[in-house]
Amino acid sequence: MDFEPLLFHGWSGILRTLIVGTMAYAALVLFLRVSGKRTLAKLNAFDFVVTVALGSTLSAILLQESIALAEGATALALLVGLQYLVTFVSVRSRTAAKIVRAEPTLLAREGVFCHRAMKRERITEDEVLSAVRSNGHRDLQDVEAVVLESDGSLSIL
Structure with missing residues (x-):
């Protein structure tokens, strides 16, 4: 061949x-x-x-x-x-x-997870907490809110 x-x-x-x-x-x-x-x-x-x-x-x-x-x-x-x-x-x-674009989704507010939204968006608590720590905070209690943006990034407020 x-x-x-x-x-x-x-x-x-x-x-x-x-x-x-x-x-x-x-x-x-x-x-x-x-x-x-x-x-x-x-x-x-x-x-x-x-x-x-x-x-x-x-x-x-x-x-x-x-x-x-x-x-x-x-x-x-x-x-x-x-x-x-x-x-x-x-x-x-x-x-x-x-x-065309997804709306941002609130995943946590004032230290409390929004489990229904997290389940719908297929985001785990560990992923949210990792984003919180990556943003310089110790835990969820230290932030006002966590939002899943339309581009898939997590915003920490």
Whole structure:
């Protein structure tokens, strides 16, 4: 069995990957800069999906010879544009914002855990206490509240 085709298909494929990859990367950076800081903010579920889609699209552009750079750049621009449009609408519409982003959840208040909310959000007492300690407090009694933010981080008040 000849293993050479599995390891090396020729220099043209490597040259294409270098050229198209560099140009696609530059296009993605340009689109992200144009779309604003919100595209690169802490990830909520919607942002995570867009980020994965961008990575997948960039990968396809790099590795699939059947995808021309213009088509790939259009796909990247479409994803970034849709991200911009959704965030534009969600900033102006409370209903749209609720569809796209989760609301923050109160997990503890005045030293008492909100067990129903913790169960719904699948957060343990140990995780909350760890966040409290990481914030420089000894225990839950030392903080006013613990909130699970829409990006999954824990805020200690």
